[in-house]
Amino acid sequence: MLVTFHGATREVTGSMHLLTMNGDRVLLDCGMFQGRRKESDRKNRVMPFDPGIITNMILSHAHIDHSGRIPILTRDGFAGQVVCTRATANACTYMLPDSAHIQESDADYLNYKRVRALMVELRTGDQQKNNNGEALKEIRKILKRDKDGLNTEAINDVMARYRVEAVEPLYTKEDAQHALTAFYGVPYRSPVAVGQDMECVLYDAGHILGSAVTIVKAKADGRTYTVGYTGDIGRFDKPIINDPTLDFDEADRNIDLLIMESTYGDRDHDPVTDMMPRLKKIITETVERGGTILIPSFAFGRTQELLYAIHLLYQNEEVPQVPVYVDSPLATNLTRVFAEHPEMYDTKTHNDFLEEGKNPFVFDKVTFTRSVAESMALMREKKPHIVISASGMCEGGRILHHLRYKMHDVRNTILIVGFMARHTLGRRLLEEGEAYENAGRIGNPPLLRVLDKEYPLRARVISIGGFSAHGDRNEMLRFVEKSNLNIRQIALVHGEEEALTAFSRQLADKGHNVVVPRAGESLRVGG
Ligand SMILES: [Zn+2]
Numbered sequence: 001m002l003v004t005f006h007g008a009t010r011e012v013t014g015s016m017h018l019l020t021m022n023g024d025r026v027l028l029d030c031g032m033f034q035g036r037r038k039e040s041d042r043k044n045r046v047m048p049f050d051p052g053i054i055t056n057m058i059l060s061h062a063h064i065d066h067s068g069r070i071p072i073l074t075r076d077g078f079a080g081q082v083v084c085t086r087a088t089a090n091a092c093t094y095m096l097p098d099s100a101h102i103q104e105s106d107a108d109y110l111n112y113k114r115v116r117a118l119m120v121e122l123r124t125g126d127q128q129k130n131n132n133g134e135a136l137k138e139i140r141k142i143l144k145r146d147k148d149g150l151n152t153e154a155i156n157d158v159m160a161r162y163r164v165e166a167v168e169p170l171y172t173k174e175d176a177q178h179a180l181t182a183f184y185g186v187p188y189r190s191p192v193a194v195g196q197d198m199e200c201v202l203y204d205a206g207h208i209l210g211s212a213v214t215i216v217k218a219k220a221d222g223r224t225y226t227v228g229y230t231g232d233i234g235r236f237d238k239p240i241i242n243d244p245t246l247d248f249d250e251a252d253r254n255i256d257l258l259i260m261e262s263t264y265g266d267r268d269h270d271p272v273t274d275m276m277p278r279l280k281k282i283i284t285e286t287v288e289r290g291g292t293i294l295i296p297s298f299a300f301g302r303t304q305e306l307l308y309a310i311h312l313l314y315q316n317e318e319v320p321q322v323p324v325y326v327d328s329p330l331a332t333n334l335t336r337v338f339a340e341h342p343e344m345y346d347t348k349t350h351n352d353f354l355e356e357g358k359n360p361f362v363f364d365k366v367t368f369t370r371s372v373a374e375s376m377a378l379m380r381e382k383k384p385h386i387v388i389s390a391s392g393m394c395e396g397g398r399i400l401h402h403l404r405y406k407m408h409d410v411r412n413t414i415l416i417v418g419f420m421a422r423h424t425l426g427r428r429l430l431e432e433g434e435a436y437e438n439a440g441r442i443g444n445p446p447l448l449r450v451l452d453k454e455y456p457l458r459a460r461v462i463s464i465g466g467f468s469a470h471g472d473r474n475e476m477l478r479f480v481e482k483s484n485l486n487i488r489q490i491a492l493v494h495g496e497e498e499a500l501t502a503f504s505r506q507l508a509d510k511g512h513n514v515v516v517p518r519a520g521e522s523l524r525v526g527g
Contacts, residue, residue: 034393075178081183294402303335326367434463
C-alpha cells in the first residue's frame, strides 16, 4: 500500500492523505488550507490528483481544515462516498454551506474592489486609483446598497462592460449542497467497506463531537496492511465528550503506519482542572472593570464547551451573571447538532445536566443572535457582557467587527481559547497582546490591522490553554503509549516545524520509528 501526504505536512491546515492499493484509492480527509490569503488560495484551488480517480473518502471530523475541500472533490468528478460518523455528517450540513457562503462573499468583495479601482481610474485618470476621495465616495454609492451590502448587479454590469476578469469563489453553495449528498454516516466501531480490498473502522478521537480515529485495513497477497489515522486527538478528562479511545478491538491493533497529528508536540497545556478557576477569575475581573469579554471561537466544539463552562459557573453562582451572546449563526446551528447527539456525551455531562432535564448549552442569560442588525446593536452595547463569536482564528466573520469596536478599550478582555495558526489575525492578537502585557503595558500599544484599518490593542489578551480541543504532548504520548495499539511506524503531520521536531524526537527517544513527510511525498507500507 502506498500512502501519499497531500496536506497538513509541516503545517496545521489542509489535511489530506491518499491510500493507494491495487485498484483502490481512498482519501483520508480533504481539508482546506488556511493562513496567508494568496498562498492558501493557490493551494486550495489546485487538487494534486483528478478527483475522479478516488474510490471513497473517510472524514475524521467536521472542522473545515479537514473537510473544507470536499465540495471541490465532489464538483470535479469524485463519485464515491464520504464515510464519517453521523454527528460529523450532521455538522457538515451546516459547516460546508457556511464555508461556501464565506467563499462567495470573499469573491464578491474582491470583485467589488477591482471594479471600484477601475471606475476611479476611468473617472479621474488617477493611477493611484483609490486615493481620490470625492470620486471614491460617489463610486461607492453606486456599487453598494448600504454600509456593508454590495450592489452585485451594478458590479457585474461594470465587469461585463469592461471585460474585467471576475474572481470566482473556491466553490458555491450549490457545490456544498451537492457534496452533502455523498455523506454516509456510520457508528463508531463498525467496519465498513471503502474499496474492493479495503475496509475502515472509526473510533472516538475525543477532539470534537463525532471526531474519529480511523483504522484502514487493506488485504493483498494473503496478508493485511493496516494504516491508522488519528485525525485530531482530543484531551483527556475534558467536559462533554468522551476521552480519546485507548482500547481498540483485537482485529485493529496491529498498525503498520500511524499517521498522527502533532499540533502541540512541543507544549504542555494547563491542566483541565485549572480551566474553570481561570475562567472564573477572568470573568470576575473584567466585569469589575466594567469591561466586556470577547471570545473568538470555533463555531463547532469550542463554543459549546464555553457555554457549558459558563453555564456551570452561573449555576453555582461563582461569577457575576452578565448576559452571554453567541454571535455566530453557524455556532447557533451547531449547538443544535450537539443537542441532537446526547449519546456522544460523557457521564459527567449526563449527571450535571441531562438527568435534570436541562440542556447544557442553553440557560437564562444566553442569547443566540441571528440577524446582522442584532449583531450590530451588540457591538455598540456598553454594559459588561460576554460575546462568543467566529471565526476561531479571527480570519473572517462577525468577530472582526467586535474586535474593531472593542480592542481599543483597556477595560475589555480578549480571551483566546484555541490554537491560532501562523499568519492569522488571531496569532498576531495573541503574540502582540502578550508581548505588550509582559513589557508592563508601557508605551504605545501594538497597532493591528482589522478589516483594512489599524486599531490600537489596549484590551487585555489572555489565553486559557485548557480549552484546547487538541491533546498536548503528554496526552498525545499517552495515546501512543497507553493505548493497546502495536505501532510499527509513525508519520507525523498536522504540526508546525518546531512542534514536529520536538515531538518526533520525543517519540524516537521512546523507541518509535518516526518520519516527518513533506508535501507530495509517499511512503510504502508493507511490500
Ligand atoms: Zn479539528
